[in-house]
Amino acid sequence: MTIKDIAEMAHVSKGTVSRVINGVPGVGDDTRRRVLKLIESLDFHPNASARGLAARKTNTMGFVIPHTGKYTLTSTFWPVFLTVVTQEAAARGINVLLSTARSEDDVDSAFRSILRGRRIDGAIIGAEQFGEKQLAELLVKNLPFVMMGRSSRISTHYVDVDNSLGARMAAEHLAAQGHERLAVLAGPDTLPYVSDRVSGARDACRERGLPDPVVVHSPYETLEAARCVEGLLLSRPAVTGVFVAAGDLVLGTLRACAELRRSVPQDLSIVSFDDHPFFEHLAPGITAVAQPIEEIGAAAVDMLLALMAGREPERTAMVIPPRLVERGSVAGPGVAARTSA
Amino acid sequence: MTIKDIAEMAHVSKGTVSRVINGVPGVGDDTRRRVLKLIESLDFHPNASARGLAARKTNTMGFVIPHTGKYTLTSTFWPVFLTVVTQEAAARGINVLLSTARSEDDVDSAFRSILRGRRIDGAIIGAEQFGEKQLAELLVKNLPFVMMGRSSRISTHYVDVDNSLGARMAAEHLAAQGHERLAVLAGPDTLPYVSDRVSGARDACRERGLPDPVVVHSPYETLEAARCVEGLLLSRPAVTGVFVAAGDLVLGTLRACAELRRSVPQDLSIVSFDDHPFFEHLAPGITAVAQPIEEIGAAAVDMLLALMAGREPERTAMVIPPRLVERGSVAGPGVAARTSA
DNA sequence: ACGAATAACGAAAACGGTTTAGTGATTTCA
DNA sequence: TGAAATCACTAAACCGTTTTCGTTATTCGT
DSSP: OOHHHHHHHHTSOHHHHHHHHHTOSOSOHHHHHHHHHHHHHHTOOOOHHHHHHHHSOOSEEEEEEOOSSSOGGGSSSHHHHHHHHHHHHHHTTOEEEEEEOSSHHHHHHHHHHHHGGGOOSEEEEEGGGOOHHHHHHHHHHTOOEEEESOOSSOOSSEEEEOHHHHHHHHHHHHHHTTOOSEEEEEOOTTSHHHHHHHHHHHHHHHHTTOOOOEEEEOOSOHHHHHHHHHHHHHSSSOOOEEEEOSGGGHHHHHHHHHHTTOOTTTTOEEEEESOOGGGGGSSSOOEEEEOOHHHHHHHHHHHHHHHHTTSOOSOSEEEEOOEEEOOTTOOOTHHHHHHHO | OOHHHHHHHHTSOHHHHHHHHTTOSOSOHHHHHHHHHHHHHHTOOOOHHHHHHHHSOOSEEEEEEOOOSSOGGGSSSHHHHHHHHHHHHHHTTOEEEEEEOSSHHHHHHHHHHHHGGGOOSEEEEEGGGOOHHHHHHHHHHTOOEEEESOOSSOOSSEEEEOHHHHHHHHHHHHHHTTOOSEEEEEOOTTSHHHHHHHHHHHHHHHHTTOOOOEEEEOOSOHHHHHHHHHHHHHSSSOOOEEEEOSGGGHHHHHHHHHHTTOOTTTTOEEEEESOOGGGGGSSSOOEEEEOOHHHHHHHHHHHHHHHHTTSOOSOSEEEEOOEEEOOTTOOOTHHHHHHHO
């Protein structure tokens, strides 16, 4: 079944059918209705490849997930973001072509496989994976894209959570409970957003006249994170509150506390950057700076679709504030002191 | 840059270039090398839409994720499965078009959006979403597909974990520690695999001469699961071991225990069907019947690729055994008895 | 050394749409 | 009321590949 069959049955030309399908003006009302009814009743769908070839657009966007951790899709951020983006795109008639990268080298091949052959009209990409090569390729191919997160190389077309603000919120929340010796457990310092989170927390401390927080960087690996936190727990003077600057590190933090028999929040208060469904159900619940992922995803799709349609989006960069979700993992530092006294 | 440009530069016809690109015989060795070098040096990639149109294949597979829970991609199974499938497909030069469904009704539209317009050559689909309509549509379109899980409607072209065996393993593991009063916390009984898991556990009990386990069905919602488990914990005679028949229900189980101040494994032993990275890091670690997701994913892709290539796969149905991962959430029932005595 | 088989290629016809240019009929306006 | 403008539509070119078919050299067997 092709457009030609429809045309014959409706006694019109292919061009007219095409115009009807695409809602292009230049077709009489009665003709349009007749063709539409025919298409409907035959459940006809135009061939996507043919459309892509003729119109030079595929109505498909690419999604390239970075490779932080073994299965990035078990992280606190990406699975939800991917879900939101996919649904948001589907609602607008856009399909999502997915690409994951296992290793650092894979990023390149994932990139190419998705860019190759004008398979997509645009892409959403994690800012952290913007190497020179990838960037060059995108620009050369003139492919619209929006980044999730900010890259040091490109300063536009991105959507990001306000990392600095979120970090401040976390640090201030801890400080407001009376904590004075804070720590930041941050991700690898190669990631662009990590330094924002670290400095945000540091600034908050300085403004309150507190000493700079001790900063530890850990890969997104529970065991390594646990080792880092152990170091923190054994250091003197004791840290009483930790800002865990990525949800993926929370489990390691809890594990370290369990192993050293420190209890949360009595011995250590925790605020996480990133929320996750299971944080609510742990005992205690984890207080978190939650990214409004739905909002971020919708914004990213909006921006990309504008670019794909050839117009400049209203806002070419968006930084969205997170919000603090208070649960049980934060208490005053006095609790531990009183207990040990 | 098109195939025509390449042809002119190499002083051959478009047909020859096409043959070279597709590795079709009928081209001299030196010509082939020359064209190949040109393609390489110009970094030429043939237009995917044009290929799709002419060759009637898109080298793309669809992936339809079911809608169990708010964000299925935070479940214990699907994110990992999706990752594996995507990477396995990428390694074979196949792209993945993703589709998610938020609601029951959405399944249909997700289905159609991905099937529409011969955008894909085949699909991997969760068996649980096979309604009559979807099935009819697939068969009508003659679209190759493989199911993840077994459907009651179609008995071939699926890959599944051995649900029954896994359940037996779980129940027997509990029984081997001396538990006699077991419970099964299962997912919604509309899902096809749920009854297999329930009956597997029941059979294991019967064979050992134990009473049938008490079975509770819960949606994949932490709070509802917790309520179910509370009921279990308060029932008499007391249940001492529970087989949590889906990873997504573990958190609810733990939450109920925490709320009623029962400790694991002293008061309640837990075995989960499905493993998850964070199970290892909880205290205690959760003993789980782990699905070999990588193996399952690879098998599914293999099978689908065979179908897409037009040949019948060697194995038209695969049931893969899970394996038991012992951690700290199981102990003998005596512990609680002794404590309370 | 000669006809037959084979190999290497070119020309051109699909594939199923979109889009441009053109045509006849109708409406608009002075 | 006649020329101009508008409208609804058709015909045909085009998008960038694959694939079929035919042609020309080349190799083969005898």
